[in-house]
Amino acid sequence: MPIEVHGKSLDTDEEGYLANLSDWAPEVATVMAESDECVLSENHWEVINFLREYYQEYQIAPAVRILTKAIGRKLGKDKGNSKYLYELFPQGPAKQACKYAGLPKPTGCV
Numbered sequence: 001m002p003i004e005v006h007g008k009s010l011d012t013d014e015e016g017y018l019a020n021l022s023d024w025a026p027e028v029a030t031v032m033a034e035s036d037e038c039v040l041s042e043n044h045w046e047v048i049n050f051l052r053e054y055y056q057e058y059q060i061a062p063a064v065r066i067l068t069k070a071i072g073r074k075l076g077k078d079k080g081n082s083k084y085l086y087e088l089f090p091q092g093p094a095k096q097a098c099k100y101a102g103l104p105k106p107t108g109c110v
Contacts, residue, residue: 005031017099024052024102032100036091040100043079044088050074051101061106064094 001016002009005027011019016032018024029048033040040048050071055061062070064082072080079085085093094106 003028003031003035015099015105017105018102021102021104028102029100036096041088044097044100046075046079047071047085047088047093047097048101051097051103055101055103061098061103062094063106064092067094067097067106 001014002011003016004010005025010023010028013019016035018028030040033044038044051061051067054067054070064085068080068082068085070080071085074080082093085097089096098104098106
């Protein structure tokens, strides 16, 4: 099911992940979040940008446990915990945040 961003139609898979990772732009994340009735805050963007950097370095979208530990190392223990991440991304920190970041669905996510 495609999404519309600035009049351009972007292909997604059946779960809403971008079909073409190069289609991602910050506006794409905003449109995806709006469809989930979510307004992206600075804290959301911190995680989204972290995920994009992680993917660029490792070529894999991290599962939630790895994401939590990696964020804890980079952003501090107050942000590197499941409670904080689930408050930002209630559909699942790895799954929902990776979708907004334009990344593939993390391995191990149902």
